Amino acid sequence: MQKRWTVRSYQPKQEALLQASLRIHPLLCRLLVQRGMHTYDESRLFFRPTLADLHDPWIMKDMDKAVSRIEQAIFRHEKILVFGDYDVDGTTAVATVFDFLHTLYNNIEFYIPHRYREGYGISAQGIEYARDNDFSLVITLDCGIKATEQITWAAEHGIDFIICDHHLPDAILPPAVAILNPKQYDCPYPYKELSGCGIGYKLITAFAQKIGLPESAAHRYLDLVATSIAADIVPMTGENRVLAFHGLKKVNESPLPGIQALIQLSGLKEQLTISNLVFVIAPRVNAAGRMDDARKAVNLFIENDMEKAMEIAKVLHADNFDRKEIDGNITKEAVELIQNDTTLHNKKSTVLYKPDWHKGVVGIVASRLIDKYYYRPTIILTLSNDKVAGSARSVIGFNVYEAIHKCKDLLENYGGHFYAAGMTLKPENVPAFQERFEEVVATTINPELLIPEITIDTEISLKDITPAFFNILKQFEPLGPDNQRPIFLVRNVVDSGYSRLIKDEHIKFSVKQGRHPMAVTGIGFYMSDKFSIVSSRQPFDMVFTIDENEWNGKMNLQMKVIDIRSH
Structure with a gap:
């Protein structure tokens, strides 16, 4: 190339x-x-970088409200549910907040939505679970900032929400009792690029201060914070750099049993770097949600017994082996589809559909096609629950979300950002979508962007x-x-x-x-x-x-x- x-x-x-x-x-x-x-x-x-360089967590908008509401829940013996996304950032964040609070209070559970049955974010099943099991406080990690409808419904059923999220808020915010998100326009917190787990870390740091615990109570989770920063590809600047620096130090000197088990299974002997977290640790954590149930990842992170941690880590390791085999086979099939069809070979975009491809790896396959074979905006589609679902990835400088937005009349649902997006559509709309997306890309992309830089x-x-x-x-x-x-x-x-x-x-x-x-x-x-x-x-x-x-x-x-x- x-x-x-x-x-x-x-x-x-x-x-x-x-x-x-x-x-x-x-x-x-x-x-x-x-x-x-x-x-x-x-x-x-x-x-x-020193931990003393970190900003005071109390500067973050609503931190006082969040800490007070958790204190109140503990005082009143309310049931607390810690709710998070199924990726690395979500599972590390849930493990951090859940495990910290669980050392202080027993009436607490965690909930990770199932990737295929529930999808991303605050699910109807999740809120029904909270209602049916008498949870009156839900703390969300790495999700929730756009769930206005779901959280309004929950409030009507007496369930309060504390939202900890780092995604860009909409103009109308959910009716939560507290929203911790530095990207709110009126949040004075100086650093805006924390990961979801980073915001969870700020919450437990503030809570530890409020009840007089030593700083080391929060430092225990720095290796999880570093893993989230590495996997979520947030900027390695400011506080993220401080947290990643000290998190790596902890990974190499005194990792949590779950992280240590993953390191041992991966065969890594040298000092771990961010690159190791991205390419060795994160895929094994992500594989839990891609192949089965991401609750396993949280259970791994909160396990204190090394033998039990190793047993869970072996399951994740096996999930990752299966994931690699599946995405390798699908990538091979995708390349053959393009090579055997000259019309596909010469397009400015790639949109491929096979109903039997595994939904959990379509995003990885899209990235592989761009990195190794065909450097152009790419969407991989498969069939899931009678709907076609897909993941899009882009090349540097091209806004794939905007391109998909121009095809919205052919879609059931879509979301994402500049370089990555997801969508669902009816099976009968696939050919029209392939044609429209190619037309949008061909007429708007600068040809230079199709040459890797x-x-x-x-x-x-x-x-x-x-x-x-x-x-x-x-x-x-x-x-x-x-x-x-x-x-x-x-x-x-x-x-x-x-x-x-x-x-x-x-x-x-x-x-x-x-x-x-x-x-x-x-x-x-x-x-x-x-x-x-x-x-x-x-x-x-x-x-x-x-x-x-x-x-x-x-x-x-x-x-x-x-x-x-x-x-």
């Missing part, structure tokens, strides 16, 4: 000022300025890649949105004579630049089609990240090559 290279803009004056105060490599100052760090103090907070942070010389440089670069962790792993561009390198193909698929690079005598090594996975550029012994340009590689017990720096281009 051909890729566009875009080098980010530089701010030389700010970089020079920062370099004068930090006295580190100028390119590291460039990376910091690009991430919003302009002063010594901002950089210190970036490199050395690599955003490069800065040019670099091979001589700059030193252990001292990398030691500071490592401290950019935890990485994530708005603080991605730095990507470098080096120009005019030549093969040192030792580059070679590995297993006919990958390239092991050994390159030199100019008069610099030292060769720098790198690895390029699945880049064998570019080997002719390397072996020509002519200069070429290379885009890469910097990594460590252990060989014979010795650590060496290496480039992880993303793309190369001949002159």
Whole structure:
């Protein structure tokens, strides 16, 4: 797949000022300025985040009301239901709030809606369960901000709601006794990008303060908060960075039994990073809801006995194995559908439908098609409860939600945001929807957006890649949105004579630049089609990240090559 290279803009004056105060490599100052760090103090907070940097939870609108209502419920011996979404953010949030309150009060349960029987958010079944079992207070995590109709109905049946959500509110808010959501227009809380579990963490922090518990009572759940931040792809800035930094520390030093069990089953031996949480821990947690029942994930997180935690983790591990097999098979089928139909091959969008595809993995399949095969807005549809249901994913810069909105007359229901959305429709409307969506994409998308983009942070010389440089670069962790792993561009390198193909698929690079005598090594996975550029012994340009590689017990720096281009 051909890729566009875009080098980010530089701010030389700010970089020079920062370099004068930090006295580190100028390119590291460039990376910091690009991430919003302009002063010594901002950089210190970036490199050395402390829990003392977190904002006072009482600043959040309605925090006083939320804490008072929980206190009142405990005093009156009311039944409390902690209700959350079935994904990683929802299950970690429910586990955090439920387990914290359960250590103080026994008359409490949790509820996770079933992905297929109930769907996302506050379900009618969930409210009926609360009513039929005499729950008078429901605390929602990672959902509820748009459930005005359901919460109005619940209020009429004497059920109060405290909403903890981080999704964008509508103009009309649900009639809850308290709404904790920094994205409310009149909420003074300074940081707006917390995960759902992050907001739950703020609630238990405030409650702990109110009843005089030590701060460590909330710190127990930092590994769950870090897992939610990693999985929900929220910005790795401000409070999220502080919480992720200390959550990772806890993951590596004293994880909860459930997290420890998942780590052991995954076979990870090294220090865990955000990337490990995203690609190793989160899929196993998500698999519970995708393949069966997400209550298992909450039960795992709240289990204190290591043996029991391992038994639950094994079930999630098996669910994830099944999920991988299913989404691999569906991806293969989807690619074959496109390859065997030239009209599909040449479209500007992908909309595929097979009634027997597993609903729990259609979003993953859509993402895989974009990442590895056909870089264009993609929707995968399947049959579920006599309705066609699907997930959409987009390419960078194209608003897939808006495109779906223009097809709304063909849909039963839809929702989502810029890069991901979901929808349901009648089976007979599928062909018309495929045609309309293609028409919308073809007439509105900038053709350039159909070529994958690599955003490069800065040019670099091979001589700059030193252990001292990398030691500071490592401290950019935890990485994530708005603080991605730095990507470098080096120009005019030549093969040192030792580059070679590995297993006919990958390239092991050994390159030199100019008069610099030292060769720098790198690895390029699945880049064998570019080997002719390397072996020509002519200069070429290379885009890469910097990594460590252990060989014979010795650590060496290496480039992880993303793309190369001949002159």
